[in-house]
Amino acid sequence: VAVTTSGRSEIVIVGGGLAGSAAAAVLAGQGRDVLLLERDTEFTDQAKGEWLAPWGVAEAQRVGVIDFLLAAGGWEIRTLVNWDGVIDPADALTQDMTEFTPGVGGPLGFALHQVCTMLATQAGFAGAQVVMGARKTTVVPGPEPVVRYEADGRAHEVRARLVLGAGGITRPVGRQVGVGVTTSVHHWGGALAVEGLTDWPADVQAYGTDGDVMFIVAPQGYGRVRLYLNFAFETRRRFQGPDGVRQFLDAFDLRCLPYGKQIAASTPAGPMRIGPAIAGVLDGSPVAEGVVLIGDEAGFNDVILGTGLANALRDVRIVTELLAENRDWGPATFQPYCDERRTRMARLHHGARIICQLNAEFGPAAVARRRRAIALMTQNRMLRVFALLSIVAPEDVPEFGFSEFIIDRLLPTSTGPGGAS
Numbered sequence: 001v002a003v004t005t006s007g008r009s010e011i012v013i014v015g016g017g018l019a020g021s022a023a024a025a026v027l028a029g030q031g032r033d034v035l036l037l038e039r040d041t042e043f044t045d046q047a048k049g050e051w052l053a054p055w056g057v058a059e060a061q062r063v064g065v066i067d068f069l070l071a072a073g074g075w076e077i078r079t080l081v082n083w084d085g086v087i088d089p090a091d092a093l094t095q096d097m098t099e100f101t102p103g104v105g106g107p108l109g110f111a112l113h114q115v116c117t118m119l120a121t122q123a124g125f126a127g128a129q130v131v132m133g134a135r136k137t138t139v140v141p142g143p144e145p146v147v148r149y150e151a152d153g154r155a156h157e158v159r160a161r162l163v164l165g166a167g168g169i170t171r172p173v174g175r176q177v178g179v180g181v182t183t184s185v186h187h188w189g190g191a192l193a194v195e196g197l198t199d200w201p202a203d204v205q206a207y208g209t210d211g212d213v214m215f216i217v218a219p220q221g222y223g224r225v226r227l228y229l230n231f232a233f234e235t236r237r238r239f240q241g242p243d244g245v246r247q248f249l250d251a252f253d254l255r256c257l258p259y260g261k262q263i264a265a266s267t268p269a270g271p272m273r274i275g276p277a278i279a280g281v282l283d284g285s286p287v288a289e290g291v292v293l294i295g296d297e298a299g300f301n302d303v304i305l306g307t308g309l310a311n312a313l314r315d316v317r318i319v320t321e322l323l324a325e326n327r328d329w330g331p332a333t334f335q336p337y338c339d340e341r342r343t344r345m346a347r348l349h350h351g352a353r354i355i356c357q358l359n360a361e362f363g364p365a366a367v368a369r370r371r372r373a374i375a376l377m378t379q380n381r382m383l384r385v386f387a388l389l390s391i392v393a394p395e396d397v398p399e400f401g402f403s404e405f406i407i408d409r410l411l412p413t414s415t416g417p418g419g420a421s
């Protein structure tokens with residue numbers, strides 16, 4: 001398609017997920033000239049993250065988008081319970097999640113696609129141009145980056161001062177501007193929203209491992225609950241086929257999980273997503289000339305930690321602050337973002353690997369190791385320090401949580417984070 005329009009925008013944002021739509025709303029609200037390009041024609045439930053860690057809630061407050069999360073049904077969860085196959089349900093470790101982040105209660109559950117819809121709409125109200133259904137987007141980095149895309153059967157070319165790459169895990173912008181990522185997969189996972197689960201205690205989130213699955217149950221209020229499962233690579237095909245959703249729900253009917261039978265009998269309320277749980281470490285910097293990557297485009301954790309949304313909001317906060325504070329938007333301006341993100345992600349990857357080895361490995365050796373680790377953590381709660389990574393910001397987790405000592409104590413048969421076990 002020949003280019004039919006050409007123009008300028010101060011900031012072009014590629015991708016309207018939480019990172020992109022929040023950045024668009026914030027920047028348009030500051031009076032910036034923003035073009036938001038989203039590939040999909042509308043936001044729909046993609047069965048991705050819908051649980052926001054308390055430190056992410058704090059970021060949403062700071063950057064000014066908390067009202068959108070609440071308007072999309074933001075449901076506060078207060079207690080975390082570890083119901084696990086190796087212990088009696090009555091002895092489950094519980095954790096009050098509301099007492100760690102000043103000014104914030106517990107984590108929030110919400111409908112992510114509704115948040116993105118509202119943020120993109122708000123960006124439009126504030127003057128941004130929002131293009132849904134933008135296809136074949138290409139980005140040429142440089143002091144004056146160029147973005148080309150197709151929409152409504154026409155080809156467009158836009159010159160920008162800055163491009164924010166927010167296209168998620170497939171990294172449409174990062175790949176084009178030559179920022180590589182090293183990926184690893186520890187296990188597979190799945191997600192599904194259900195409704196009609198009125199028995200489930202509405203402010204309790206649960207996780208645990210039993211048999212050949214690790215489960216996470218995250219309530220969203222009024223009987224709606226987000227279900228996540230993690231399982232071994234070797235069993236990755238188990239939820240394929242016409243009975244896949246049924247089998248996914250049945251997998252929650254576990255001896256260790258109160259209300260497991262009710263979960264199995266609940267009603268699906270959206271699509272099921274099954275796929276590898278991928279962690280991605282950027283090979284270089286999330287900044288190129290004229291381009292800054294945010295959200296999953298800038299590197300992503302194994303979703304077992306549930307911090308992708310908090311990461312996205314922190315990225316938006318830091319990058320929009322740097323844009324507001326600096327006239328020069330060259331790569332050097334974003335060095336504080338690059339440094340902070342590298343340190344943040346190193347800590348999150350570390351915590352995710354411990355949780356993967358502890359909770360998402362299966363078979364007799366893994367069961368024995370988990371039984372031993374839970375007994376140790378019951379005796380001495382300080383050993384759960386790494387679990388704080390899902391609750392408080394990574395820099396607020398004590399250094400002790402990242403020591404070899406913790407790994408040696410909890411995972412004595414492991415060769416360290418990411419090592420064979």
Ligand SMILES: Cc1cc2nc3c(=O)[nH]c(=O)nc-3n(C[C@H](O)[C@H](O)[C@H](O)COP(=O)(O)OP(=O)(O)OC[C@H]3O[C@@H](n4cnc5c(N)ncnc54)[C@H](O)[C@@H]3O)c2cc1C
Nearest residue numbers: 015017018019039048049051167168172295296306308309
């Ligand atoms: C099963 C699962 C469970 C998860 N659970 C949690 C959780 O509980 N808590 C948590 O914090 N995180 C969780 N995550 C991670 C979380 O969903 C992501 O980290 C988060 O959505 C990243 O936001 P983003 O805006 O960077 O990317 P995305 O949400 O992926 O948004 C990217 C957007 O860019 C668009 N796009 C892609 N390519 C193009 C293109 N070429 N041009 C224009 N637009 C494009 C996409 O359509 C999409 O709208 C989970 C992820 C998965 C898969």
